[in-house]
Each structure stands twice: as C-alpha cells, then as structure tokens.
Amino acid sequence: MILATAGHVDHGKTTLLHALTGVDADTLKEEKSRGLTIEPGFIYPTTESGAELGFIDVPGHERFIHNMLSGVAGVDGALLIIACDDGVMPQTREHLAILTLLSIPVVAVVLTKTDLVDSERRAACEREAQALVGEVAMFSVCARAGTGIEALSNWLDARAADWQARPAPGRFRHAIDRVFTKKGAGLVVTGTVVDGVVERGQSLWLLPRGERVRVRGLRRQNREAEHAQRGDRCALNLAGVECEIKRGDWLIDAPAPLPASQRLDVALHLLPTLDRDALHWMPVHIHMGAAHLTGRLGLLEAPTLAPGGRALAQLTLDAPQHACCGDRFVIRSQGADETLGGGRVLDPYPPRRGARRPPRLAYLATLQQALENGASERQNGFAATLETLAERQPDGLSLVELSATLNRSVETLEEQARARGLTLIRAGTEHRAFAPVHLDALANVLDEALAQYHLEAPAEVGMERDRLRRVVAPKWNVGVFREWLDTLVSAGHVIAQGPFIKRPSHEARLDEALETLSQTLLPLLDERFDPPRVRDIATDRQLDEPRVREVLFANARLGRLFQVRKDHFYPTDTLARLGEIIEALAREHGCVRAADYRDRTQVGRKLAIAQLEFFDRVGYTRRVHDARQLRRPGMWG
The missing domain is CATH 1.10.10.10 (Winged helix-like DNA-binding domain superfamily/Winged helix DNA-binding domain)
Known part of the structure; x- marks a missing residue:
C-alpha cells in the first residue's frame, strides 16, 4: 500500500514520516539546509507484520504544487497532515481538492504539533478537520516527542496488512517521475505502475518518443524483485536507451509504439470554490501522470463552464503526450497559482473534425459512463461499452484504435466483443467489430445495388468487387469489405464469378x-x-x-x-x-x-x-x- 502525505507547508509532513520510519525523506542538500521539501521523497519501511507499506512525502509549498502532483500520481491513499497551531490552511484545501480530483482517498487525518496547543485548540482543530474531510480515522501526534506515533504506526501496519492489491486488467504502463544514473547499473527510472505487470528482461516502449528499451533490472518498494504490478512504486534499470528521458515520459507494453497525441477529449469537473467561470480556449497548466504540460481548454458543450460544473471538453496540448481512457488529470490557471479542476481522459485520439456533433458527444458520454461504472478496473469492464458503441457505429469499431485508447490488447477486446454478440472481421492489421443489425442492413443495401445494376445492365454478369464497395460502403477499408463479402458468398447470398459479384437469380444472356x-x-x-x-x-x-x-x-x-x-x-x-x-x-x-x-x-x-x-x-x-x-x-x- 502506497500512501502520500498532503498538507500545508511547514505542517510537519517530513518530520512525521521520520518519526514513523526513522528515515529522512528530504535527500537534496537544498531541502536539508532550508528545511523545506522540494521534490517528492520515498520511504519503504519494514512493518512488524511484514506487510508492504510505502510513503511518498510531497512538497507543501504552493511554489512546488507541480512536484506534489507528480508525486501523488497512482498512490493508494493519502494522510492529510494538519498542524494544530495553524489549523486548515490554503495548501491544506488545495491538496485536498487535488486528491479529490484524482480520486485519491484520505485514509486518515494526522494532527501534528500537539505540544504547541492546549486541549481546547486541539479539539477545535479536530472539528475543523472533520468538517473538511468527514468521517475518517484521526490521530493526534507530536512527532518530535514521539507522542501518538506508536498508535498511528500500529494502525498503518494493520491497514497495510489488510490491503488488497488493485486488479491490473490492462497492459503495463509506468509513469516516470525520476531519472538518474547509478554506478554499476546505468540508467534507472522510477515511478508508479499505473496498470498491468512488468517482469525483469521484458521489452517496453518509451513514450512519447517511441523507442524500444529493455528492463535489465527491477526494484519494487525499494527491494529487488522479478516483477512489479499496478500500484507498486517501481525502479527500472533500462538497457538500450538512446534518447533523453525526462519526468512525464511513459514506459508501456504494447505490440507497437502507441502514437502520442496533442488533443485529448476529457470529462471535466471544475472546483466549486472558483470565483469565475472557465472560458473556452483559456490557457491552462495540465498535470497528468507525472507530466506537467501546458495547453488550452476547449469546451465542447457550451462557451463557458461555471464553478462546480461538469462538462465534456478537449485539452489541446503544446507538446505530444501519451494518455489512455481513464487517466486522471488536474488543470491549473495560466499563472500556475490556482487549481481549477480536473477529470478523466475519455479519448486520447479524437477526430480532427466534428468534436461538437451529437454523435461524437454521445460517443464520449458512453466512455464516461463506462468509467463511472468502473470499467477500467475490470478485465471485461469495457464489454458492454463495445456493444453500445458498435450499435451507434454502422461502419464498425476499429479494435486496433480502441486497444490504444482503452489500454487493452486487441485479443482481449475481440473476446469481449464476441461475448456480446458482435461480428468480428479481420483483414491484415485491421480488426473491426460490427453490430449484426448494421451488417444485415448493409447486406440489404448490397442486394438492392446488385438488383439495380442487373436491371440496367442485364447482359453483364455482375459488378466488380471494388466498384460494389464504392457504391455500398465507400468508407470501409478495402480488405474488410472483401472479407465481409466473402462471408456473403460462402452463405450463398451472392455469387462470385472471378472478380464479379451477382445475385443468385441473375442470368446474363446474349x-x-x-x-x-x-x-x-x-x-x-x-x-x-x-x-x-x-x-x-x-x-x-x-x-x-x-x-x-x-x-x-x-x-x-x-x-x-x-x-x-x-x-x-x-x-x-x-x-x-x-x-x-x-x-x-x-x-x-x-x-x-x-x-x-x-x-x-x-x-x-x-x-x-x-x-x-x-x-x-x-x-x-x-x-x-x-x-x-x-x-x-x-x-x-
């Protein structure tokens, strides 16, 4: 179980973790000299029960919110730290808002610096915290004196022992938040495993650059391991790297490198505490995974969005980035001084035109509903979604494109589509799924086209295949159409004579x-x-x-x-x-x-x-x- 700290600057997050683990999470010389956390720190203590527990200590200062965001990506929960002498402060609220937007639960509130206040102030602080986060576990500690540390440590140990690893239904994805070179090992990248499983010796794609690399060595929770899975803090020793790697890059397992995108269709939620509406095409900072990006916010349903509002939107990034359906993000103001809202990616590969057309919005709404139903958390979670989308797409669904969007293998999507009664057609690298009702309707269109052709040219045997495709299904891939046509020939619905197709009843005569x-x-x-x-x-x-x-x-x-x-x-x-x-x-x-x-x-x-x-x-x-x-x-x- 990986937990992040959250809270205002100087509320004792680093000191608390030191008291719990005996490890100082601040490793930079500047951090130690200033007593201020700048970069996320990582601690993996050995618990009495032997349960796996890890802490990520994030910066509390408003100037380092972007580093805080890179640190909390993919964690299982958070400890909200509130100093009793200050109480709830601006970054307390902003950190909590960010956690809410990223769907990271606050598992406990820890009230620190209890030695500096009396019991009345401590009780007031408890009420303030409870009003902020609701009914969660609450602990009062004095980290320097060690008061309350044992109770918190025992509770965390029990919580970690009971923790159930989250399912990993998708292909391996790893958000890189640190890159360094280690003597005797070479290049090492660390981050959180967002989905799937990785093993030592496996080949991966480095995105968005599209370079193939190999996992030479692997550590999870700071221990040597043969594999790591979703939710783990993971360090990968990479071989075969010939380009620069930076925070925000991704490692993924896929048959081919997935294309990066500069436009993402998303489900957006604005914070209710904002004092102004969000405007179409406003510049924003975007935090997703471990990446800090800039771009513009495009609203798809109205020119403005009020505080607390939810809407479909499109993020136009200033640089290409990898993303998948379900990835969470946070947007901040142009000056990077205020958190505006966040949400989830729906489609990382939107079409260039028609973003606001009703069929397109219905497509995005279907993906949004699937995520709200927990589809990304289950192996077969998108099966019903495939059926719904196929019913709305007469030309079928490209399972290759959906594989990149949903982070599922084509084989997995084919299995799910088949289970929902969809018809699969393969032609080369193209794999498409069709609702049978659309293929039946198209077969009727084809029959009518042949009947008309036989009426106009009774002496000709039939229509050439490609000409027939241009008449019946001009948007279809040539190979897919021919494969479907072969099924009609095999079923006896039409007759093939060389390159010509005719109705069974047609007989041409001179x-x-x-x-x-x-x-x-x-x-x-x-x-x-x-x-x-x-x-x-x-x-x-x-x-x-x-x-x-x-x-x-x-x-x-x-x-x-x-x-x-x-x-x-x-x-x-x-x-x-x-x-x-x-x-x-x-x-x-x-x-x-x-x-x-x-x-x-x-x-x-x-x-x-x-x-x-x-x-x-x-x-x-x-x-x-x-x-x-x-x-x-x-x-x-």
Missing part, C-alpha cells in the same frame, strides 16, 4: 445472333496462354473487326472472357490456370517475379507483364517493388 457467333469464336481462345488478337481472329474468319470486338466484349460482360489488354481476351478457365502458376511460384519463391512467370508460361515478356498487371488490377496480386505478392489465393480456383 441475343441469338451474338450467341451464335460466340460459339464460333470462343473456342479459338481456349487453352492458350497467348491467344490470337482481335484483328487476327477477324482476318482468319473473314469477319468485320468491329463485329468480332463486339462479340468478345459482350462475352466479357457475361464473365466468360476477361480483357487482359486491348486486343487480348482470355476465357475464365485459362486465367484459372495462370492463377495456379502464380500460386505455385508464390509457394516456391515467396513471391512472383516477372522472369519466373514468363519462363513458366512460355509467353513473351510484354504479354507476361500485361497478364501480371491484370491480376494486380483485379486484386489477385499486389506489386511490391519488382515482384508480386498474393492477395487473394484461390480467387481463380
């Missing part, structure tokens, strides 16, 4: 004259990788070249033939045999090179290139530099 001539001309093209050109057929059969071209085009519209280049038409069976050659070369060499294809088909280089370019156009292959990769194996099977 008129009698064209059909008769087709029976004469089409056999000339069979089983030939280098079939005769249009003008050669016309000359050989003593026919009009335009008439021959008309017949071949009519058969191409039926799907019997495909025009590979201007004067070369190929039957479907011939293209299927060429497709088999392409697949064989891909299996043998990992790719298809033009020279190998030419040698295998025994056609000239120009025609070989024309055939390969045709297969590129219909989506069977993709050109990568000087070779081809298979995109859709079995398409011509």
